[in-house]
Amino acid sequence: MITSLAYIGFTSPHADEWRSFGPDVLGAELAPDGPDGAVRLRVDDVAHRISIHPGERDDLAYFGWLVDDLDATVATIEASGTTVSNDEPRSFVDPFGFRHELVDTLDHGAPLTPGRPMAGFVTGAQGLGHVVLLVPDLDAAERFFTGALGLRRSDTIEGDGLNLRFFHCPGSAARHHTAAFAAVPGMAGLHHLMLEVTSLDDVGTALDVIAARQIPLAMSLGRHTNDLMTSFYVRTPSGFEIEYGTGGIVVDDDTWTVGSHHRGSRWGHHPPAGGSLRPEILRPVTAQPA
DSSP states (O other), X not given: OEEEEEEEEEEETTGGGHHHIIIIIIOOEEEOOOTTOOEEEESSSBSOSEEEEEOSSOEEEEEEEEESXXXXXXXXXXXXXXXXXXXXXXXXXXXXXXXXEEEXXXXXXXXXXXXXXXXXXXXXXXXXXXXXXXXXXXXXXHHHHHHTTOOEEEEEEEETXXXXXXXXXXXSSXXXXXXXXXXXXXXXXXXXXXXXXXXXXXXXXXXXXXXXXXXXXXXXXXEXXXXXXEEXXXXXXXXSEEEEEEOOOEEOTTTOOOEEESOSEEEEOOOOTTOOOOOSSEEEOSSOXX
């Protein structure tokens, strides 16, 4: 069973720009480069959580999931008809073409030294953060991610031009959602990665840095209806968004009731004056999941 999003990797021709964007904008700590020159970022005492590998185009390379029982998780995934590799780390490709890696331990090191003054990030048992994926079929995504990977639905947002489903890892204090899905017919990709910080001041300080550097915002400061996160969305050097926020709620499966919302935000989260930014990590899906 998946317990959290452990790490994530991208490819990008702009990987070197993350050497500044990571620490100066996000407050992450630079870790030693990967063997291929990947820029690696820390947001807690784990050796690294975010990797940006040099590549010819911006793309999502892999997710890393922390699991509580590796053999049992592999067996459940293979029972769904998906082959899991025998290499380390164990990995598979889902019906939408996303690569997933499975680990039951993480390498830890010294405490985080933020790239700029800040209080820190919310990680621990909640993992790195959450991802919002673009998929061609919401029902197929829900079947796979709940059946094969063990995620559980938190709630939905339908209305105001939105149709999203949100899923959390099982537990008594799980992040409101570790994965969410929005439908884009015939396409698959990544909309954003969310990083949660521990204070509203950290959110405001990041906004000041972004304004001073004239980095595009994808959505202004606002507060979501479902997870109550106060956040903004910033375009990264690699064509996807980072949601940077604070105050997200947690889910206790013993008491949680799946809900439905008709708006994405209580207030704020407005697109830029020129219109919404187009997702750049997006590719056609030729074979539709069963």
